């Protein structure tokens with residue numbers, strides 16, 4: 175009914191989101207599509223740099239980042255926590271150790287996301303802050319491929335805990351490193367200069383009124399927030 179009142183029944187909602195958020199964005203879209211079955215959704219998934227380019231070009235209604243660009247005029251809402259955690263295979267010797275610190279991590283072969291990745295940006299800022307370097311052995315453009323390499327015991331990594339949601343983590347464990355997690359946050363971002371459609375405004379309302387609490391519950395039930 176609200177769709178009629180607000181003057182839309184159909185239309186296209188365009189979203190561009192960073193790769194790590196693809197684990198939860200679809201779960202937000204489901205209930206919205208149920209409410210507005212005649213709308214279309216275009217979901218673009220790229221790394222942080224690719225998503226910033228789309229924002230600059232004004233292509234989409236909303237963007238999802240955990241590190242929004244500071245040099246573009248935008249509006250945003252903070253949406254959800256995004257803890258970045260260290261992962262290893264459960265049989266990796268480091269997984270057996272206790273009282274782990276960043277120093278223990280820095281000796282191990284590390285698998286890093288590519289340049290342009292927000293995950294990498296967050297890790298680099300964190301390392302600067304702690305005045306440490308990692309032993310980067312591989313650079314990979316995909317969270318999934320990194321997880322599989324860690325499962326194959328080829329190294330360790332730091333990824334968003336969201337990448338561990340909804341199964342598929344066979345053999346992966348989270349390392350209790352003293353200095354971790356990196357406490358990032360998700361933001362929904364939109365351009366100040368682009369006029370918001372009624373559909374986009376309704377989606378924003380949906381995120382704020384239903385989406386946030388829905389995902390917080392899922393994060394808790396998937397044990398995303400524990401250390």
Ligand code: PGA
Nearest residue numbers: 193221222240291292293
């Ligand atoms: P990424 O972004 O997918 O580019 O690593 C994630 C983030 O911004 O935290």
